[in-house]
Amino acid sequence: MAEHLVFELAPAIAGLPFLAFLIALFFGKYMPKKGALAGIAAAAGSLVLAVWTAATLFGGAEPYHTHIYDFVLGAEGVGGVDLSFGILIDPLSALMLVIVTLISTLIQIHSLGYMNDDGQTGLPRYYAELGLFTFSMLAFVYSDNLLMAFMFFELVGLCSYLLIGFWFRDEGPPSGAKKAFLVTRFGDYFFLIGVVAVFATFGTTAFVGEDSFVVMAEHALADGATEHITTYLGLDVQQWFTVIGLLVLGGVVGKSAQFPLHTWLPDAMEGPTPVSALIHAATMVAAGVYLVARMYGFYALSPTALGVIALIGGFTALFAATMAVVKQEIKQVLAYSTISQYGYMMLALGGGAYTAAVFHLTTHAVFKALLFLGAGSVIIAMHHDENMWNMGGLKDDMRVTYLTFLAGSLALAGIFPFAGFWSKDEVLYETLIHGLAGSPLLLVGYAFGLLSVFVTGFYTFRMVLLTFHGNPRSDAARDPASLRWNTKLPVAVLGIGAATIGFINMKPVEELAGTHLTFLHDWLAIGTVGEESEFAALTTEHYHHILFADYGAGYSAADLGPLIPAVVSLGLALAGVGAAWVLYSDPDPVPQTKKLGSVRTLLMNNYYQDEFQVWLARGVTVPVAKAADTFDQSIIDGVVNGVGSVSLFSGERFRRIQTGVVSNYATLLTLGLTLLLVVFGLVGGWF
């Protein structure tokens, strides 16, 4: 294997932001821009390295895997397991490294405008936490084993907690931060059981290589090689793998804000807007879906787990989209759209569309970061008023923001030829053909996904029209604050991306054009070249093989061209946009959703999911805890006090005995023990 310098530098990709964390934390207040420059320089450095890494892979280098550090070395000979850290750079992780570093760089530049120019305090802390966040996510992305992934997954959660709660002097942010950590921790609980179960089952949590749990699991099902595998609870191998897959999925559902653990994400809007952009586009929420993609070889073995993923994803896509329809605050609309879009990615993964899932993850990262930064620009201009009903008419005063925001919205709505169209269409198409070939669960997921295309088009353009079109509806909207380059530059970069990034995988027109246009698919197939390579098991080709194998998911594909489904979904998206236009293009729009009556109330209250979860915490858990406390104080401690007659000492009588006498107890104690020894001595015949 040829040595490549850039792979030797791989630890620095995560290391640089960590360095920026330390610098900003301890020296930030002495620096110009309060640590921002360190953060931007580090993220940009990581971006350069990540791009270089990706280019090296593109240039034909083998994927890279190295062991860097033993966290815990298992004891020899008695069945201990090693816990180690390592780096895995394959096309998937390289792509994600580029996305994370790019978004991180851009949002830190944007923060110069959003935070620094706004005169915020606590900036060293802000940039330090962003550095730590970027570091954790990057380390998570190129983890070579599940335990390491879990560890950095948790650190990502910590950083979101810190950043969501950045404005800790208010009531809202600390509450939102707590909810984010707690809800995702609930999901991580299942994830951790999954990690422990993987250890106990396979003795390793490695992602890659012949001894990785992914490959061992495949061999166990394909060739019956189960001698190094222990299953538990009396389940057979496939059932047990399904259980493990679903346990790990708990963490995914929490982090990627899928139903029913999606409730934290809208509350996470309490954080600064650039943080929301980072969380939604590239870090926290992306981590969940990325994890499934990372160990896709394992999930592809279990049709049940895939079915569950597809159903959760499809349902969440529609469920969240409906809630976005009635929201009044621009960031809330975006929050629910994120939940919905990650639902599409889950649908894709469950539906056997690995490439499409990674594709949508990529395009979504670009257009969602764009939309959040655009919203951030709007919020700055509006002097931190986020209510869309106070906006209107901003398109004339905010030309750059408007055009880029529009590009992002077209991408989100899935309008040809913007990014979201290509990726969302491929998700739906692949799910459809796998579903038609005998997986009715996938068809249900597809139906959810298709319906929400319409809803997405609608809520997206309701947002655009209310924010930028019509007449200004407040003083702030009539005279928005001006923006500097540092907010415009990032959105411009992302705007170009949102318009063009879909071209990396143009499946529907491939047939029409008659040439090969699915470049992302080729990218994710790197590693197949040398068949004996350990990385062959991480390619989209191999996943396809498992999905279609008898021992795996057992999928097959119906014979249906990509063109017609594409036209259908584009038609629905356009219909959604059209509906929004009809209802909200009036210069003085009226709140049309009021006509929905009680449905609107239900949607405004998010199907009472929050109430339900708060009730679980406050209405069930806390009373149980109080009851346990009462039981403890009265019954258990009561028995103790009764038996020991401690109450005698603590009562009136004791109060009369002063400290001087206390030493008597010590004397008594010593005497008692001596006596005991003597008695034992006599019984034992010592004397």
Added chain:
Amino acid sequence: MLIEATFFATLTAAMVVFMAPSRYAGKLATLLSVVPLGTSLYMWFTFDGSGNALLESGDIAFETTLSWLELGPYQLQWHVGVDGVSMPLLVLTTILTTLALISSWTPIDERESQFYGLMLLMEASLIGVFTALDFFLWFVFWEGVLIPMYFLIGVWGGPRRKYASIKFLVYTNVASLVMFIGLFGLVFGLGDSLTTLGLPEIAQGVRGGDLGSFAGLDPEALKAAAFLAMFAGFAVKVPVVPFHTWLPDAHVEAPTPVSVILAGVLLKMGTYALLRFNFTMLADVARDYAEIIAIFGVLSVIYGAMLALAQRDLKRIVAYSSISSMGYVILGLVAFTPHGFGGATFQMISHGLISGLMFMVVGVIYNTTHTRMVGDMSGMADKMPWTVGIFIAAAFGYMGLPLMSGFAGEVLVFIGAFHSTVIPGAPVYTAIAMFGIVIVAGYLLWAMQRTLFGPFKLETDYEVGPAAFHDVAPLVVLLLLVILLGVAPDIAYEMIQDAINPLLGGGA
């Protein structure tokens, strides 16, 4: 000789401090405590022991054996030494004591020389407990810990200190007696084959099948009875639910530095003794009763966490969460797997550091606010940014955040317990116990949100501002240790594994 040097340096320091004027006592005690800290660290770095101290499996480090006096047929010995289990606990004791002494400077303002003298006396006893390899000697130290602790709570404690200290003393003493009877059952059962009360001799005799009948009990019944008595005795110390009610009272009344030692080291005496006696000497009995013991462990984790959830007093929250954390230790020990034993021992060290840190940081806030009640204060982050920053870090450490020691301890316990072959249904018990990581996040995040964040609010006449340097410094040291052990658990885990493996090698 290093163990003797450590021990007598501490004892001498205690005597000197007792006689010193109160004004200097705190600084002097801290300074003198650096001697045992230094020698124990030197021992750590030159540690050359191998195997388990109670089994014939390697070399005990820094071992000394001196004949002391004869008691009937038994030669009592000054027999001390450390292995990979006791070495980290010894260092934990000396580090925590020095830091606790520094953290006493602010809150302790009466009878200082007695206070610091008793703290050092307690340290000496604790050093003895973790190094003694002769039962008689060990028991003297074991009991010797109680007396300073009793005074420290009873004299310098809060409003209900009398009740708390008496409860602590009586409860743990009754437990000691029960344990003592159990152990002597074994000693008498071994009969003439035993010539000393050395713990290795007793352990090897029992494991080697030299046990005869005693008091009408055949060897198997005798073992079971001894196991039960010793388990009950040590369970109070740990404490295992339902023997835990002395703990919150003692903690709430004890002054901060005493709580630090109580949670950080004293509770570990219980699990250390369980490991030495119940799980080493009577390993086969422990295997037979593994499921029941595991249930006690799981119950401690969940029930302790639920009690913590119901508290409003920050110190009570931390106190109850200790019960929960020690439940993991029990679960790990009873699994009889390498990571089970190893993780449990590592968790003892880790919890010692983290709970010490938590008590200290709550103490620093209390020194300023004079209240510990969630709801009486909010927005402390504004007034004490560094202290609150450490509070947050410590709380996340307690929640088992990766790259902090708590995660390493807990995840090792979970891995070890999950594939235990002695507990039927081990995966289910492990999964239930793991829910503790959700509840702990619940109550700590809630308490943090209420007290640290939001607008500043506190009804007080005192000046509320950043804490003094000497209050924050121990916190920083502990936090760095927690992170160090979290990033590189092998620093301690390697020697722990070495001492643990013989327990699993032959099968008793």
